[in-house]
Amino acid sequence: NNNNNNNLFLNTMNLYEPLDINNILNNDSLDLISKQKRLEDIQIDSRITSKNIIQTKWYKENIIKNIGDVEIRIDQNIRMIKSKNRNSIAYIILSKMDMKYMILYLDSLLNLLLIDLLAGKESMKTISYNKITKKFVMYYLFNEYKEYNKNLSYDNKITYKEYMENILNINDKYEFINELMILFIGIFDTLLVYNLNILKVDYEYELNSMGKNIKSNSFYIFAPIHSEKILKEFSGIKNKFEYEIYTNNLPMICTPKDYVMEKVNKNYTITDGGYLYNGIKYKNTIFYSKPGFKYKSVVTKDNLIVTSINNMMKTGYRIDHEIYNFIMKYNNIGKFYINPEDIMNNSDIIEFINDRAKLRKKDEYKYIECESLLGSFRNESRILNIAKMFKDVKSFYFPLKIDFRGRIYTEPTDLTYQGTSLSKSLLEYSKEVKVYVDDIVNINYLYYYGCNAYGYSKISNNDKLKWVLENHSKILNFEENKMWLDAPDKLDFIKFCFEYKKLHNAKIKGLNYYYSHLIVNIDATCNGFQHIAMLLQDADLCNKLNLNNLTDKDKPHDWYLYVSEMVEYHISQSNDPKYNNLKNLKKIPRSVIKKPIMIMPYNAGSATFKKEILNNFTKKMINNEIKYVLIDHPNIILDYKDIYLLMDIIQYVINKTYPKINKLV
Numbered sequence: 001n002n003n004n005n006n007n008l009f010l011n012t013m014n015l016y017e018p019l020d021i022n023n024i025l026n027n028d029s030l031d032l033i034s035k036q037k038r039l040e041d042i043q044i045d046s047r048i049t050s051k052n053i054i055q056t057k058w059y060k061e062n063i064i065k066n067i068g069d070v071e072i073r074i075d076q077n078i079r080m081i082k083s084k085n086r087n088s089i090a091y092i093i094l095s096k097m098d099m100k101y102m103i104l105y106l107d108s109l110l111n112l113l114l115i116d117l118l119a120g121k122e123s124m125k126t127i128s129y130n131k132i133t134k135k136f137v138m139y140y141l142f143n144e145y146k147e148y149n150k151n152l153s154y155d156n157k158i159t160y161k162e163y164m165e166n167i168l169n170i171n172d173k174y175e176f177i178n179e180l181m182i183l184f185i186g187i188f189d190t191l192l193v194y195n196l197n198i199l200k201v202d203y204e205y206e207l208n209s210m211g212k213n214i215k216s217n218s219f220y221i222f223a224p225i226h227s228e229k230i231l232k233e234f235s236g237i238k239n240k241f242e243y244e245i246y247t248n249n250l251p252m253i254c255t256p257k258d259y260v261m262e263k264v265n266k267n268y269t270i271t272d273g274g275y276l277y278n279g280i281k282y283k284n285t286i287f288y289s290k291p292g293f294k295y296k297s298v299v300t301k302d303n304l305i306v307t308s309i310n311n312m313m314k315t316g317y318r319i320d321h322e323i324y325n326f327i328m329k330y331n332n333i334g335k336f337y338i339n340p341e342d343i344m345n346n347s348d349i350i351e352f353i354n355d356r357a358k359l360r361k362k363d364e365y366k367y368i369e370c371e372s373l374l375g376s377f378r379n380e381s382r383i384l385n386i387a388k389m390f391k392d393v394k395s396f397y398f399p400l401k402i403d404f405r406g407r408i409y410t411e412p413t414d415l416t417y418q419g420t421s422l423s424k425s426l427l428e429y430s431k432e433v434k435v436y437v438d439d440i441v442n443i444n445y446l447y448y449y450g451c452n453a454y455g456y457s458k459i460s461n462n463d464k465l466k467w468v469l470e471n472h473s474k475i476l477n478f479e480e481n482k483m484w485l486d487a488p489d490k491l492d493f494i495k496f497c498f499e500y501k502k503l504h505n506a507k508i509k510g511l512n513y514y515y516s517h518l519i520v521n522i523d524a525t526c527n528g529f530q531h532i533a534m535l536l537q538d539a540d541l542c543n544k545l546n547l548n549n550l551t552d553k554d555k556p557h558d559w560y561l562y563v564s565e566m567v568e569y570h571i572s573q574s575n576d577p578k579y580n581n582l583k584n585l586k587k588i589p590r591s592v593i594k595k596p597i598m599i600m601p602y603n604a605g606s607a608t609f610k611k612e613i614l615n616n617f618t619k620k621m622i623n624n625e626i627k628y629v630l631i632d633h634p635n636i637i638l639d640y641k642d643i644y645l646l647m648d649i650i651q652y653v654i655n656k657t658y659p660k661i662n663k664l665v
Contacts, residue, residue, distance in 0.1 A: 032254040040277050133181045249411045251396040256313040259286050259306055267298040270306055274399030288403045297404045309400050316395035316430035319387050322498050323425050337380040365619030382414040387426045395430035425491035428517040436513045437506055449520045450496035453489040461552040475500050526559045528601030536660045564588040566653040581642045592616045609647050
């Protein structure tokens with residue numbers, strides 16, 4: 001009866017109650033290893049959850065209050081399924097299923113659904129739903145098998161396989177399980193629609209937007225969600241990031257395990273490193289998978305990459321409190337991250353969520369802009385929430401993996417030193433080092449770092465030192481005079497200013513040294529082409545890419561400016577009429593060609609190349625024709641053919657000037 005179902009539902013809430021990661025991090029009774037294992041348990045079980053469980057309970061309480069209505073809806077859904085699957089064994093089993101299993105299943109999916117909604121996602125990811133559904137189907141069938149066997153004598157008990165084949169008459173186990181999974185998801189659709197109704201969302205639109213497609217024994221469900229309505233429903237969300245989104249791969253609070261070299265047939269593979277449960281609860285190699293590639297990555301016995309990665313994973317990091325607090329204090333003017341209010345009050349975003357297809361047809365550029373904005377919002381939200389979570393952790397670490405080319409990546413993909421400017425700025429080394437105030441070499445690198453961040457990366461090192469000394473007072477008072485607002489790399493420059501003040505204070509106090517945790521970022525000159533220049537042993541190309549003996553007096557070469565000048569010259573010398581629009585550019589802005597050139601060595605395709613160029617333009621309708629207006633120079637207007645032509649010219653002038661590059665790119 002309903003009362004029993006209510007009690008059952010309340011009991012199952014405890015089973016899938018969101019776990020508070022902060023409770024684990026702040027539990028003084030646990031050592032670091034135990035804490036890390038508990039964190040990994042959360043990630044392995046895909047218990048991605050919200051710190052504030054009030055939202056989850058809000059969903060569940062509405063179901064509990066109206067459990068009778070939910071059961072009616074489930075029954076209606078089953079009857080609808082019956083009309084389409086009259087002879088289906090899966091349907092027969094489902095129609096006899098005890099409601100307790102369905103409630104348990106629905107409860108677990110609600111937790112996942114809630115996080116998708118709170119994350120502001122416009123569509124649900126399918127893999128977690130698919131896994132949980134399969135888990136519940138197997139759980140249900142095995143429980144039914146145990147119930148059947150319980151009433152049999154010892155000699156008459158049967159195996160699970162016999163139960164499936166002889167009692168349920170299942171010939172193809174996998175096809176049957178897949179069919180039952182589809183029916184389960186159908187029930188979930190019903191409850192999803194019910195909750196959207198509670199939120200006064202246009203659930204008929206949502207239901208019509210859902211589609212099911214069975215392909216290669218996989219089930220896919222797509223359900224667009226009016227996420228801004230969900231956000232507004234929960235008043236707590238309107239404050240600064242009060243909800244927490246946890247990823248599957250968080251930083252580790254103890255040092256990662258070393259990877260181990262294992263011989264498999266004639267080759268070697270590297271396994272069991274990184275997260276503590278790797279090799280215990282699951283087994284991952286050091287390599288990221290290579291979908292579509294025929295051969296798996298292998299390593300030779302004497303390859304040093306294993307030792308390198310094991311050492312790199314032992315580098316500890318922590319959250320930079322000064323920069324974290326600065327970001328929170330000055331985001332209104334610094335625009336370091338996108339506020340939830342900016343998303344909820346953006347009419348274009350609302351239009352995008354309500355009908356993506358319609359917006360794309362009407363204004364593709366606006367569609368792309370909204371998609372990008374939502375993506376940035378979700379990414380920044382995760383970064384800040386993980387930073388908040390780990391703010392008081394003394395030291396945390398990044399497990400590493402490599403791709404098929406040997407490029408090294410952190411497994412955490414949100415808060416990481418390989419991430420966005422926001423992500424990198426929040427990190428500093430956990431191990432402090434002494435910086436002596438008379439250590440000219442180290443202090444100079446600090447000055448180079450600050451000057452580069454302020455936009456003067458292409459002047460000589462001597463001029464960089466001169467600039468810092470000339471702006472000494474301004475740097476010390478950067479927070480009051482707001483000079484950081486003029487820096488192209490605001491967050492890096494702010495970090496430099498904090499460090500500069502520490503150095504200055506040590507000198508004022510007559511100290512020989514001060515303690516530093518700063519990560520000094522010094523960028524290379526188009527690193528991809530630098531590798532190519534060295535592989536080709538092309539002296540001229542090496543020189544243009546600053547792979548030469550520059551002194552502190554020398555101004556470094558600007559590769560991007562050099563290429564832009566070659567492009568300008570090529571266009572100016574052509575008499576072909578198709579170049580006419582490009583000739584209006586006169587001077588090719590460095591920013592237009594920088595990213596396209598940067599990605600050339602990484603085998604970027606023409607679509608990616610074109611996209612990077614278009615990022616510098618806005619799309620507008622002019623005289624009933626689609627045109628592209630240069631963002632920084634609105635008087636420069638190109639069409640689609642011009643963009644393709646510019647793309648071809650950039651590649652042509654580089655390959656013509658350095659023909660050897662064609663061998664590698």
